[in-house]
Amino acid sequence: MATAQDIRPRKDELAAQAQYLSTSPTASFHSPSSHGSALQRIIPVVNAKHLKPFATEDIKVLLLENVNQAGRDILSAQGYQVEFLKSSLSEDQLIEKIRDVHVIGIRSKTKLSERILKEAKNLIVIGCFCIGTNQVDLQYAANHGIAVFNSPFSNSRSVAELVIGEIIALARQLGDRSNEMHNGTWNKVSNKCWEIRGKTLGIVGYGHIGAQLSVLAESMGMSVIFYDVLNLMALGTARQVETLDALMAEADFITCHVPEVPETKGMIGRKQFDQMKTGSYLINASRGTVVDIPALIDAMRSGKVAGAALDVYPNEPAGNGDYFNNDLNTWGADLRALKNLILTPHIGGSTEEAQSAIGVEVAQALTRYVNEGTTLGAVNLPEVNLRSLTMEEPDHARVVYIHKNIPGVLRKVNEIIGDHNVDKQMTDSRGDVAYLMADISDVNTTNIKDLYERLESLPSRIMTRILY
Ligand SMILES: NC(=O)C1=CN([C@@H]2O[C@H](COP(=O)(O)OP(=O)(O)OC[C@H]3O[C@@H](n4cnc5c(N)ncnc54)[C@H](O)[C@@H]3O)[C@@H](O)[C@H]2O)C=CC1
Ligand SMILES: O=C(O)CCC(=O)C(=O)O
Secondary structure: OOOOOOOOOOOOOOOOOOOOOOEEOOOOOOOOOOOOOOOEEOOHHHHHHHHOOOOOOHHHHHHOOOHHHHHOOOOOHHOEEEEOOOOOHHHHHHHHHHHHOOEEEOOOOEOOHHHOOOOOOOOOEEOOOOOOOOOEHHHHHOOOEEEEEEOOOOOOHHHHHHHHHHHHOOOOOHHHHHHHHHHOOOOOOOOOOOOOOOOOOEEEEEOOHHHHHHHHHOOOOOOOEEEEEOOOOEEEOOEEEOOHHHHHHHEEEEEEEEOOOOHOOEOOOOOHHHOOOOOOEEEEEEOOOOOOOOHHHHHHHHHHHHHEEOOOOOOOOOOOOOOOOOOOOOOOOEEEEEEEEEEEOOOOOHHHHHHHHHHHHHHHHHHHHHOOOOOOOEOOOOOOOOOOOOOOOOOOOEEEEEOOOOHHHHHHHHHHHOOOOOEOOOOOOOOEEEEEEEEEOOOHHHHHHHHHHHHHOOOOOOOEEEOO
16 A cells, blocks of 8 residues: 555656646635635646656545546546545445545535544545535644645536526426426416516625626626625625625525535524515525525415525435435425425536536646645645746655644754755645645655655654655
8 A cells, every 4th residue: 555655766757747727726806715825826837847656556546426527537647546436425435435545536415524534544635526615524634634625616607507597497486387387287377477687686605606696697687785794895786785684684586605614504594584575585505504494494385485496405315316305304395395496406516517627626636736745725724835846856855744833843844854955945834734845856765765754753743745
């Protein structure tokens, strides 16, 4: 099994380095979930040396939840051993599998809790092939030197378009009319069917998706208001309101685009439904815990809410099949019986465009991290990057030292690597964890082994990797 200290000379791979030009996934003009980085680019270096940690055929990658082919191809092309599964796994199955792997790729269903990550002794990096990272214990991962990457906006447009479709479908009761026709019933009605022009859309969470939706909705003649914990620039003629209460009371259509965090759990509950205008509509394509579904059922039965669209649920099945029943969520049957309710199986980001873009973006981030130690775009570690080594620097090695953020560590590390020529070095910290990268020259495999062992023996050590 490959380990980080395995310093066998890598195969001679002189292929030019992939010319990554991806923007930093956390860079955004207003994203609150970004970690403060300005727009950063991975600048392609002519004649860059392709660093590798150890024999790449030893790197085991487990991809769950039908990760897109484009991403699978990038990882396989590196020579990694890639195992691909269409669905997610039960906790026990996952524990068995994760023990072995260095890289895991998931989407929104696989929960990487502390219990599971504790078993992942070889894991160095997690790729969330989606936006949300609430399914991963990010702090536990950081404290154990496991980097986490996601794709923060590649499926935003797909979600926004789905919501636009749903606004019209709800206003015109399209789901019900279509179901009736499928059952042979002709039911030509205009009662309580509306144009969306001139209606007010209330967006809860004005991030990547909310802002995109704002532009689309205005172009169809809607007025847009939004509520966000941050003070944000309103696009077009949209208007930020001070409170969620104000948004609930004013909007005709309310759509949720907040992350799953403790503050958003049950954010739309009985009190909020009471505040809504009678005959208004609710859409949730964020996370299932954001809306109190029994309260929604009551609000729809009473006529307060005239229609709703749900794409996400507190419990979602691991794979496709006949699972949307009361075993999954106790209120499943009550929900399914409601009129003018569009239920979709978490497909907000499920378009060909989004999935292949996400596949490429996350697979490239994983490859860069495994091969070069670059953390640009990581959601739980500081963002650290060094200019690439070139082919003219054959006896160089890159030291990656993830350590506890405590005083005195840099002095100790520099005592160790300072025996060699340190060409360049960068270090940054995030909370309790710090990440150091240094390129050193004129080192042979014996030096590298020695460096590795000395760094590993420091009490501050979380994880050491040497790439060359
Ligand atoms: N249905 C699906 O397939 C998909 C669902 N999602 C979900 O949508 C969520 C939003 O995605 P993005 O727009 O890309 O995220 P984002 O991070 O760009 O925006 C989220 C916005 O919510 C705001 N926010 C956070 N807590 C809040 C609170 N308590 N009250 C009001 N506003 C709050 C933030 O300030 C931010 O502006 C994701 O976290 C994910 O869970 C994302 C993609 C696909
Ligand atoms: O497509 C998926 O599996 C998950 C989409 C999603 O919810 C996300 O990107 O956060």
